Every structure is written in C-alpha cells, then in structure tokens.
Amino acid sequence: MPLMFLTVVLSTSHTEAQTRQGKAELVRSSLEPSVARLVSSVTDAVKDAGGDLERSNAHFVVAFSTGHYKADPLGAQAARELATQFVQKVTVPGDRVTARAWELQPWAYRDPANLTLQVGADRLADHTRISALWPTTPSVGSVGGHDTERVAVELTQEFDQDAGTVLVLITNTAASVGASGVKLMSANAPEYLNTLERWTRVEGTQDGATLNIPYVITRPRGDVQGQLQAVVFAPKTFTAAPLTGGHRSELLAATTQKAPGGGTPNLAPVLIGLLLLGGGFAAWKLLGGTGGGGGGRGTLRVGDQAFSLKDLPKSGAFCVLAGPGYVHEGDTPVVPVQGLPAERVAELTRVGRDLRVRGVHEDVRLSSVAGRVVVGDTATVSLRPEEPDIPLEFSGEVRGPGGVPREITRTVNVAFMQGEG
Secondary structure, X not given: OHHHHHHHHHOOHHHHHHHHHXXXXXXXXXXXXHHHHHHHHHHHHHHHOOOOOOOEOOEEEEEEEXXXXXXXXXXXXXXXXXHHHHHHHHOOOOOEEEEEEEOOOEEOOOOHHHOEEEOOOOHHHHHHHXXXXXXXXXXXXXOOOEOHHHHHHHXXXXXXXXXXXXXXXXXOOOOOEOOOOOOOXXXXXXXXXXXXXHEEEOOOOOOOOOEEEEEEEEOOOOOEEEEEEEEEEEEOOOOOOEOOOOOHHHHHHHHHHHOOOOOOOOOHHHHHHHHHOOOHHHHHHHOOOOOOOOOOOOEEEEOOEEEEHHHOOOOOOOEEEEOOOOOOOOOOOEEEOOOOOOOEEEEEEEEOOEEEEEEOOOOEEEEEEOXXXXXXXXXXXXXXXXXXXXXXXXXXXXXOHHHOEEEEEEEEEEEEEOOOO
C-alpha cells in the first residue's frame, strides 16, 4: 500500500491531470522563462533610472487588463500566475506589492487601500497573501477592450509621489483595443506625453510591449501556445529605502535554500520518508486528506478573498456569496460579488477534499461550474492545486431602476493554492 501511494504522489501533475480530467489546463512551468526575463527587464529599468534593486527596496505595482477574462479564463489564469511567480522571484522583506485592474480605465474591484501588502520576514506566507490580491473577474458591465495609454496616465499619477515604484501592466495585448465608437487615448495625447516626461515606458517589441509572455495550454488533442504581454514603466529617477539584512540576491538565495523551487515548501522528501516508514496516513494528512472538512494545508481563493484550509469549519458553510450591501447574520464570512442582488445567493462548504457550492436564491441560480451546466441547485468541485481557476457562473433576473427586471450573468472564480495556509 505505501508503495502504491508513493507512485501516485510522484507522478507528474501534467500527466495525472490529463488522465483525470481530459480538459484544457495551463502549464504553469511554461511561464518560468518569461518570469526571469521580466525580472531582468525590471532590474534594468531601475538601473537606468539611477537605482539598484540589489541594494534597495521597491514598490511593485502589478496591474491586470481584465477585459478578456470572461472569454479567456486560462489566459486570465496565466496573467495571475505570471504575477505570482514574478513576486516570488523578485521580492524580499521590505518590498511592497500593489494590485490594480484596468480595462478602458482603472476600475476598483476591491477597496484600493486593501490591495497593497508589504513583504515581511515570513516571505513565503506573504507571497500567498499577495497572490490573493489579484483580480479574478472583468469589471461589472464590461464591454471588453483596454486603453493602455490611459491607464498608464492614471496609474502613474496615483504613484507619482513614490519614486521607488515600478509599474507592470499585464495584458493580452499591449496595443489599446476598444469596441466600435469607444474613444481611446492616443500615444500623442498631451497627458500621455506628459507622463513620459516623468516615467519611462520600457521598450521591447514593435507593438509597444516590453516583453512577450508565451505560455502553454495542454489539451487532450495536443498542446497550444497562448501569449500575454507585459508593459513596464519606471520613474525617471528611482529612489527607495536601502535593503536591510543583505543584498537582494543574498536574501532571495536564503529563502530558496529553505524552500526548494522558490515557492511552497517541497514536501516530497518528507512524504518519501514517511511512506518508507509505513507512514502513509501521515503523508496523506500532509496533502490535506481528511475524512470530513477542516485540516489540510493551502489556501482556497473565492473571488477576491482567501481562506486557509486549516481554518475552515468541519461542517456548515465557510462563506456566502452575495451582492454588495448584503447584511449578513452570524459569523459566516461574505464574499461580495458586484452585480448580484444584496441577498444571499450561494453557500460554499468544504466536504473532505471537495468544495460544495449550493445556490440558495430564488431568482439567481448557479447555472454552470467550469463550463458544465448545473442541474439542480448544488455542484461539487474537487480541490486540486494544478487545476486552472474554476469559474462559478450565476445567472437569473434582478430588478433594476424602477423595478424593471433585467437578466444578469456573473462569474466568481475559485482556486486552490498549495502552501502553509
């Protein structure tokens, strides 16, 4: 029995996922070369501005173009994964990370004051918290598209007073795109030219990106390649507080030695040792296996909120989905979803290694999970870290101004992230 379990643990997630689900998945490792190049581009941009990332802290502002999120959920996941790996690769204690979202202009998916975190001594735990900041949906009423020059103007204005800021725009294309009749800001617009007097747009590709970011999607019929683009802006003069405790490369190396791979701690040696000693059950516990909810390691992200698996209740809902303004009773956390009515719409419960989603609203129902139509009010989702983000789609009818009914469709993404939780 231990040998059989060891075989399962050590099989690659890539092969296992294809056999298990037979559906499209992001190959996360395919982003690693681009992450290294993005770190290099940011480092060079700071150096050209008179700074030195090796010796100073920085404020990394990562802004996501979300207009394509609904039509391209794997591309959306790739954007968030790129940002997560970038933060893991470059940040050290004292750095700050801020998340923003944009389409034709920046939009607030959460209180902006709560979208900045500083990396502390527990760098790995902070990385998990930072990855929960990223936006997971398009804006309410999104018509798609994005205006790169306009967002550059507005975000650089927001952070003009922080000379230690580097702005990284992540988008499906650096060129601005808008629906027919939408007026986009020209690269010759006075306000954009004024921005370029204070900030440098780091050049790279002919279409305005600093970097092309290829990634791989594995499908049952064969792998395909997708592409994101990154646009980096740095202030003309970079000034930030000096690092404490050593140079950046030394601090990064120290963390890497503690956790091989630069991400979550490598449990493979522990698992092998436990298994060889007949400790199959203990290894199963490390992976989060339990007989009934609670326990396990990692973080479950629902929309823009993160929940530690070890803190989830053993019975009952651990969160409720509702529209902004919902006044809840009891201690169950509420995840607000823009566009939903200010009423309880769904409840989420952990059952063993699965997530149970139950729609509880009369007019807005759970219509699909991961693209599959839901029959009835309840669906079950498996918690597996190598799965892409799983969209929960709700649709129905709500009352608009004057009591006029209107049809709505809203999506909430759920993802499981390995880690200490």
